Amino acid sequence: MKLSAISDVHIKSSGDQAEILLLSFLRSPDVQSSDMIFLLGDIFDLMIGPHTQYFVRFQNYFKEIESLISSGKKIYYVEGNHDFHIRELYRKFFKVHKNLDSSLFQMASKFEFIDSGKKYYLCHGDDIELNNPRYKIYKSIVTSSPLSFYANKLMPHFLIKNIGEYSSNKSRKRNNKRYSQESDLQPVKDNFRNSAESLFKKTNFDILVCGHSHVKDHYVSNLGFEYVNNGYAQHTQSYISIVDGIISFKPIF
Numbered sequence: 001m002k003l004s005a006i007s008d009v010h011i012k013s014s015g016d017q018a019e020i021l022l023l024s025f026l027r028s029p030d031v032q033s034s035d036m037i038f039l040l041g042d043i044f045d046l047m048i049g050p051h052t053q054y055f056v057r058f059q060n061y062f063k064e065i066e067s068l069i070s071s072g073k074k075i076y077y078v079e080g081n082h083d084f085h086i087r088e089l090y091r092k093f094f095k096v097h098k099n100l101d102s103s104l105f106q107m108a109s110k111f112e113f114i115d116s117g118k119k120y121y122l123c124h125g126d127d128i129e130l131n132n133p134r135y136k137i138y139k140s141i142v143t144s145s146p147l148s149f150y151a152n153k154l155m156p157h158f159l160i161k162n163i164g165e166y167s168s169n170k171s172r173k174r175n176n177k178r179y180s181q182e183s184d185l186q187p188v189k190d191n192f193r194n195s196a197e198s199l200f201k202k203t204n205f206d207i208l209v210c211g212h213s214h215v216k217d218h219y220v221s222n223l224g225f226e227y228v229n230n231g232y233a234q235h236t237q238s239y240i241s242i243v244d245g246i247i248s249f250k251p252i253f
């Protein structure tokens with residue numbers, strides 16, 4: 001069994017480097033020959049709510065998804081903290097494209113399964129991250145039912161766009177800072193390794209795949225599992241490939 005996974009691409013607008021990167025990933029023969037294709041969150045820098053404007057704004061992406069699904073590929077999407085409340089958006093997508101088998105596109109907060117004796121756990125990473133109480137509060141608010149209702153039914157698209165531009169500026173600053181020195185990355189890397197070990201103690205698995213940290217890592221834990229993170233895709237220009245339990249990073253270009 002072969003799986004390919006990417007996260008944290010942060011596409012801002014159609015035609016940008018991030019979109020080129022994601023389309024190259026989705027069109028790569030290696031990725032297309034995978035049994036499972038995982039999009040593990042923050043694929044878009046801002047996609048909140050079921051606004052059909054996204055179909056126009058990111059038409060290259062949706063065309064690619066359409067073509068992958070129509071050729072029978074299986075896609076697994078985990079919402080990130082930049083692209084969420086989008087289940088309804090995909091319901092609308094499959095309503096428009098009635099010819100497509102919607103069961104080939106699955107969305108969940110995490111995916112767990114066993115293949116050739118190994119247990120996989122794939123998620124975005126924000127839910128497992130330790131030492132981030134402020135984020136946990138933020139997440140519980142934005143995913144609460146009143147706000148979920150607001151995002152899905154009422155929040156106007158132009159407002160989301162403004163929020164997006166604001167939060168993108170903030171995360172750009174954060175990314176530049178995060179990548180300024182190798183020593184800056186170590187605490188984040190260590191925190192995610194600890195987070196993985198803490199999750200392992202609660203939920204057993206052999207392979208944990210996630211993103212969110214923006215720090216690339218492949219860690220073999222003494223506890224007896226492997227943790228892999230592809231980092232910020234625009235910097236790493238790679239994706240995660242797992243073939244019969246063997247993990248590797250592959251270049252996109």
Ligand SMILES: [Mn+2]
Binds near residue numbers: 041042081124212
């Ligand atoms: Mn994230």
